[in-house]
Amino acid sequence: MANIDTTYSEVMSNDDGPGPEIMGGSSLIGNDVYNHSEEDLGEIKEIMLDMESGEIAYAVLSFGGILSIGEKLFAIPWDALTLDTENKRFILDVDKSKFELAEGFDQDNWPTVANYTWRA
Numbered sequence: 001m002a003n004i005d006t007t008y009s010e011v012m013s014n015d016d017g018p019g020p021e022i023m024g025g026s027s028l029i030g031n032d033v034y035n036h037s038e039e040d041l042g043e044i045k046e047i048m049l050d051m052e053s054g055e056i057a058y059a060v061l062s063f064g065g066i067l068s069i070g071e072k073l074f075a076i077p078w079d080a081l082t083l084d085t086e087n088k089r090f091i092l093d094v095d096k097s098k099f100e101l102a103e104g105f106d107q108d109n110w111p112t113v114a115n116y117t118w119r120a
Contacts, residue, residue: 020083020085025047028044028047029044029045029046029047030043030044031043031044031088031089031090032088032089032090033061033081033089033090033091033092034084034087034089034090034091034092035091035092035093035094035095035096036091036093037095037096039095039096040096041061041063041092041094041096041099042061042062042063042064042071042099043061043062044059044060044061044062044090045060045061045062045073046059046060047059047060047078048060048075056078057078058075058076058077058078059075059076059078059081059090060073060074060075060076061073061074061075061076061092061099063099063104064099064100071106072099072102072103072104072105072106073104073105073106073107073110074099074102074104074105075105076092080092080093080094
């Protein structure tokens with residue numbers, strides 16, 4: 001964080017960019033998601049915003065498939081993801097077999113998850 005003597009231009013000229021505390025949503029789309037066992041769970045397909053609160057509602061995880069064919073999508077609560085800045089990916093504490101067995105949803109049939117009960 002910049003101290004009071006730091007100018008705007010000095011903050012904006014930081015070669016490392018604004019992250020990881022503040023990042024553009026588009027820079028997170030396509031990031032890999034792994035679990036603590038180093039299993040590849042998929043990638044972030046989309047980040048959904050709650051337009052009333054202005055907060056991130058959830059991330060959409062793309063699991064399986066090839067070139068989007070046969071992939072399953074899962075709505076993942078944003079706070080369930082941990083950013084792994086060293087490896088430029090997210091960590092999700094879920095066993096891969098849960099996604100293999102779960103139904104998920106596809107690109108044409110998104111679930112209705114706009115209510116706060118679902119997110120809790």
